[in-house]
Amino acid sequence: MNTKELNKSVGAVSPSLAGRDGVGLTLFDKIWDAHVVQNVEDGPTQLYIDRLYCHEVTTPQAFDTLRDKNIRVFRPEQVVAMPDHNTPSDQQERIDDPIGRKQVETLAKNCAEFGIRHFAMGTKDNGIIHVVGPEKALSLPGMTIVCGDSHTSTHGAVGAIAMGIGTSEVAQVLASQTILQSKPKTMRINIEGTLPEGTTAKDVALYIMAQMTTSGATGYAVEYAGSTVRNMSMEGRLTLSNLSIEMGSRAGLIAPDETTFAYLKDREYAPKGEAWDEAVAKWKQLYSDENAVFDKEVTYRAEDIVPRITYGTNPGAGIAIDECIPTLEEIDEADRGQFLSMLEYMQFQPGQKLEGTPVDYCFLGACTNGRIEDFRAFASVVKGKKKADNVVAWLVPGSWLVRQQIIDEGIDKILEEAGFELRLPSCSSCLAMNPDKVPTGKLSISTSNRNFVGRQGPGARTILASPLVVAASAITGVVTDPRKL
Amino acid sequence: MAKQKFDIIQSTCIPIQIDNCNTDLIIPARYLASTTRDPQFFGDAFMHDLRFDAEGNPVADFVMNKPEYSEQPKQGIHEIIIGGQNWGSGSSREHAAWAIAGYGVRVVISSSFADIHRNNLLNCFVLPVIVSKEFQQELFETVNANPQAEVRVDVPNQTVINMSTGNSESFEINGYKKYCLMNAFDDIDFLLENKGKIEEWERR
Numbered sequence: 001m002n003t004k005e006l007n008k009s010v011g012a013v014s015p016s017l018a019g020r021d022g023v024g025l026t027l028f029d030k031i032w033d034a035h036v037v038q039n040v041e042d043g044p045t046q047l048y049i050d051r052l053y054c055h056e057v058t059t060p061q062a063f064d065t066l067r068d069k070n071i072r073v074f075r076p077e078q079v080v081a082m083p084d085h086n087t088p089s090d091q092q093e094r095i096d097d098p099i100g101r102k103q104v105e106t107l108a109k110n111c112a113e114f115g116i117r118h119f120a121m122g123t124k125d126n127g128i129i130h131v132v133g134p135e136k137a138l139s140l141p142g143m144t145i146v147c148g149d150s151h152t153s154t155h156g157a158v159g160a161i162a163m164g165i166g167t168s169e170v171a172q173v174l175a176s177q178t179i180l181q182s183k184p185k186t187m188r189i190n191i192e193g194t195l196p197e198g199t200t201a202k203d204v205a206l207y208i209m210a211q212m213t214t215s216g217a218t219g220y221a222v223e224y225a226g227s228t229v230r231n232m233s234m235e236g237r238l239t240l241s242n243l244s245i246e247m248g249s250r251a252g253l254i255a256p257d258e259t260t261f262a263y264l265k266d267r268e269y270a271p272k273g274e275a276w277d278e279a280v281a282k283w284k285q286l287y288s289d290e291n292a293v294f295d296k297e298v299t300y301r302a303e304d305i306v307p308r309i310t311y312g313t314n315p316g317a318g319i320a321i322d323e324c325i326p327t328l329e330e331i332d333e334a335d336r337g338q339f340l341s342m343l344e345y346m347q348f349q350p351g352q353k354l355e356g357t358p359v360d361y362c363f364l365g366a367c368t369n370g371r372i373e374d375f376r377a378f379a380s381v382v383k384g385k386k387k388a389d390n391v392v393a394w395l396v397p398g399s400w401l402v403r404q405q406i407i408d409e410g411i412d413k414i415l416e417e418a419g420f421e422l423r424l425p426s427c428s429s430c431l432a433m434n435p436d437k438v439p440t441g442k443l444s445i446s447t448s449n450r451n452f453v454g455r456q457g458p459g460a461r462t463i464l465a466s467p468l469v470v471a472a473s474a475i476t477g478v479v480t481d482p483r484k485l
Numbered sequence: 486m487a488k489q490k491f492d493i494i495q496s497t498c499i500p501i502q503i504d505n506c507n508t509d510l511i512i513p514a515r516y517l518a519s520t521t522r523d524p525q526f527f528g529d530a531f532m533h534d535l536r537f538d539a540e541g542n543p544v545a546d547f548v549m550n551k552p553e554y555s556e557q558p559k560q561g562i563h564e565i566i567i568g569g570q571n572w573g574s575g576s577s578r579e580h581a582a583w584a585i586a587g588y589g590v591r592v593v594i595s596s597s598f599a600d601i602h603r604n605n606l607l608n609c610f611v612l613p614v615i616v617s618k619e620f621q622q623e624l625f626e627t628v629n630a631n632p633q634a635e636v637r638v639d640v641p642n643q644t645v646i647n648m649s650t651g652n653s654e655s656f657e658i659n660g661y662k663k664y665c666l667m668n669a670f671d672d673i674d675f676l677l678e679n680k681g682k683i684e685e686w687e688r689r
Contacts, residue, residue, distance in 0.1 A: 024569055027647060037686045038679070043661025046679065046685050051608060058578065060520035063674065074683075086518060099518040106520050150577040165599050166579035168608035168672070176676035178683055182659070184600070214505060215571040219599055248574065250600050314505050314574075431514045431576075440539070452509040454534055 026186050027255050028221045031161045031286070035144045037178055048258035050143040052173045053129045054116070055079035055105040057433070058148030062171035072167045073114045077178040078093040078226025080138055081111050082119035084233045084434045089396045089423040092122035100433065114174075119348040127399025127425040130154035130367035134238060134263075135401055139271035139284040141256040145264060146173060150245040151367045151449065157234065157241035158264065159256030159286045161221070164245060184250065185219055185295035188288070190226035193302035199485040200377065200464035201236035202447065204228070205243035208300065214316040217247030220296065223288060228302040229254060242368045246315040255287040260441035281326040307481060309445075311354060312342040313453050319354075321469060321481045325356075327351040345453055346461050347441075348404060354463070354479050357375040361444035362393040362474040364432040364467055365423075369447035370398025372405045379414045381471035381482055386418035388477030389395040394436055395420050396428040420474070432457045445473045488610050491666040492544075494591055495637040495648070496564035499554050500628045501532070506568060508602060512536065512628040528587030553632035558589030560666035565636050567624045571615075573602025582609040594639050594673060596621040607662060607674065608667060614638060614645055614656045623647060626631040640666060 025033070037046040054062075059081070066073070073079060084101035095101035104121060111118035119125035119132065124159040126132070133139040141159035146152060148170045155162035156318050167177065172179055191204060209216075222244050227469075229237065237254050244252030261280055264270050271279045288294075310318040311325045319325065328350045333338045343350060364370075364378050375397065387393055395415060403425055406412050412422045429436040430448035432455070438444045438458030447470050448455075453460040464478065472480035503510070516530040535547050543550045558564050566585070572595040573581060582605040583592065591611060596618045598606075606613045616624070627634045627649045630685075637646040640663065646653040664670065 012534035040675075041659050043659045046676065046682070048683070049617070057517050059578075061522050064522060069673070071677070074680075097518070103520055148577060148579070150575065150579075164579055166582065166601060166605035166608060169604065172673045172676050174681065176683055178676055178678050178679075180672050181604075214574055215597060215599070216505060218571070218574075218597065245575075245601075248571070248599060280638075298504070300640060316505050335504075340550050431509075433518060448508075450509070452507050454513055455509055456531055458513070458534060458539065 001272060020102055024291035026288040026292045026294060027159065027223055027253050027286055028161065028186050028251070029292070031142055031144065032183060034142075040180070044182045046178050047144060047181050048178050049146050049173050051145045052079045052170070053133060053145070053147035053152070054107065054170065055085060055147070056083040056103045058084045058167050059110065059170055060103065060106045060272060062148070062167050062174060063114065065171040066114070066174055069175070071175055073116060076115040078177060079116045079174070080119070080133070081107060081116050082126050082129060082132060082481060083107050085427045085431065086177045087426040088435050089120050089394065089426040089428045090435065092424050094434070121453065123339045127397075127401065128276050128367045128370060128427055129225065129368055130132070130242065131398030131402065134158055134234070135267065135399060137264045137267035140264065140279070141260060141286050146179060151242050152249060153244040153252045154242040154367055155223065156244065156253040157173050157237035158250050158260055159254060159283065161251055163250040171449055173180050184221045186223065187217055187220040187296040187298070188223045188225055188294045189248070190297070190299040191224065191228035191302055191426050192226045192299060194230060195302045196306055197482075198468055199305055200468060201232055203241040203305055203308045204302070205240050205246070206310065206315065206464065207305045209243070209247050209316040210318045211300070212247055212298070212307070214246055214314050215248040217244065220249050221251040221253065221433040222247070222249040222463070223253045223255070225288070226299070230257065233373055234259055235371040238371065239368055243315070246449060256283045256317060299445065307356060307466060307469050307483065309469060309479065311346065311348055312397060312453050313345055313451055315449065315451060315464055317342060320462070321355055321479070324351050324353045326351070355481060357443070357479045358477060359391060359463070359473050359479060360442040360446045361429070361438050362391050363396070363429040363444060363446040363448060364468050364470055365396030365398060366448040367398065367427070368449045370396060371465050372402050374401070374447065374475055375406050375411050376409070377467040378471040379411045381468055381485065382418040382420065382475055383414050385418055385475045390477045391474050393420050393474050394423060394429050396423045396436070397425050399425050429456055432460070438462070445470050445479060488669040489591070490669045491612060491640040492638045493637065493641070494564055494680065495635055496561050497633060498565040498567050498624070498628045498636055499549060499563050500567045500625050501548060502569055502625055504569035504573050505571045508573055508578050508581035508615070509575055509582040511573065512578065517578055517580050524583065524587035525585040526587070526590065531588040537637035552616060564590060565588070565592045565594060565638065566590050567621065567628055568593050570596045570618070572598050573606070574599040577601045577605070579605045579609070582606045582611060586611050594624060610666065612638065612640065616645060616654050616656065617669070620652070620654045622648065623652060
């Protein structure tokens with residue numbers, strides 16, 4: 001990254017705007033306002049984009065658009081690409097599926113043709129975009145970040161506006177480093193207090209979704225705040241921001257603080273030396289003013305949250321792990337048809353307790369829970385125990401850096417002794433685009449982000465949970481509360 | 486995708502009464518590995534796993550396979566989908582919008598859309614129309630009762646009319662996007678025309 005580019009991204013704050021006319025600005029406002037190229041009359045905002053990430057699935061047609069129009073990439077140095085969805089997790093010498101292979105090769109070719117930095121499959125730089133971006137400090141506070149992937153919200157955890165976009169919009173950013181967007185409303189979600197034992201950021205997100213449904217934050221950019229969030233590790237914050245889209249919000253921001261700075265410092269693309277000090281000074285202005293007004297504000301208590309699981313086919317259909325699935329009477333009459341069809345797919349009954357239900361597959365990984373802290377958590381549960389024989393377990397680091405850290409910390413040995421195998425970085429079983437598919441009818445308990453019909457494979461059934469719950473279930477072979485193991 | 490200018494569309498409708506119809510349902514992930522832009526490829530994959538069973542046979546009781554709704558869209562026929570609330574939630578895959586456009590649909594009416602999918606539809610020249618829950622319900626009832634019932638979407642006047650009952654609602658669309666739809670004008674062309682402003686921002 002050159003200095004000019006860097007200065008642009010870290011200079012993206014307008015302190016002069018803060019507190020103007022006595023009206024405070026939100027964190028989102030500060031970053032948004034600093035990136036406005038123009039407000040189109042009776043239309044959207046043309047917003048400058050600091051960082052575009054490209055993966056193989058949502059970009060081939062965007063590059064075709066550029067070729068159609070005979071234009072180059074406008075700011076190739078601000079674009080970073082890597083394949084992750086089609087990548088196998090058992091070996092990375094080859095991709096057997098010819099269509100998936102062609103897509104990965106197409107990304108490499110497009111990057112070569114248009115001069116874009118490309119982290120190839122199987123190299124130490126590769127991994128899931130939403131894991132690699134923050135851990136290489138390619139995603140920095142104050143930036144605007146987009147990618148043709150809804151979980152781009154993840155990068156908001158460093159204090160950036162990060163949003164998923166479509167392929168047409170990828171082409172727009174490639175062509176102009178800007179995008180046309182209507183400014184969303186703002187919502188602050190406060191979580192206050194200390195999380196009970198065995199409860200993680202994943203459980204916090206699953207709890208919020210169950211409270212506000214999967215469309216509760218549609219139309220809003222969310223900021224997470226409160227003492228629980230302040231006390232979360234960077235990995236936990238990335239998990240929380242990752243799941244913003246499952247509440248309907250495209251963006252989930254967290255104000256940068258000492259935790260953020262400590263996480264980013266000395267990472268590969270982080271500013272160094274004096275540039276770092278200057279950057280931090282600017283980043284420290286990235287917070288919602290005390291008198292900032294949000295369009296909506298909600299507060300939850302950490303002490304109300306326990307380890308959670310989902311029972312349905314959207315991430316909002318969840319319960320505390322020791323609760324029963326709602327009975328039909330507990331569901332609004334208008335929603336009963338869809339409730340029953342979800343349960344029919346999942347092969348569950350209204351009122352059923354899921355704790356103790358046999359599981360076939362356990363998946364640790366994805367952009368939601370594929371970071372070092374997730375593997376430490378998993379290992380803490382399985383250490384000295386043995387994997388259940390009835391379970392197939394896929395433990396898939398989110399990046400080669402994470403995988404190396406797992407090995408450096410000796411976590412791989414703990415996993416191995418417990419009967420688990422550490423696989424290679426990939427999106428893996430989060431979505432059925434590579435060999436890690438859950439067969440029809442099988443029940444998977446997974447740290448990924450979506451339990452949609454067919455998401456992990458046609459006919460596959462998915463329970464979403466934290467790494468601790470998945471680890472406990474992998475040991476017993478049934479849905480298990482880690483507090484009771 | 487072929488761009489067709491918008492004016493007034495009056496058509497029979499396909500009622501897809503599924504709330505939270507996510508983009509994984511609209512097009513399953515295995516169709517995403519393709520690098521093609523062929524509208525037919527994506528149109529054939531539209532709602533695939535609800536339309537077809539594991540052996541590839543049509544699922545008889547899924548709405549798109551019922552004889553009264555199964556005709557592929559063309560002018561005046563099935564150009565409009567009435568969808569459940571929170572239409573297009575989940576994955577950002579524009580392939581879902583390609584599938585809808587590739588199938589031949591020009592308008593999706595719902596009481597709410599997921600943000601990313603709504604933008605994708607607009608960029609693929611499919612118009613997302615947001616109506617009240619009550620009007621959405623009325624449209625479902627009308628179209629379920631009479632598959633020949635027509636709905637009129639008047640883009641210049643921003644109204645949607647249930648031709649069977651005469652009831653109508655107005656819908657929101659900003660002036661810029663309305664101009665784009667009515668003139669088959671792309672965002673990317675607008676942005677390329679504004680290079681000067683972008684470079685000016687960069688020099689700041």
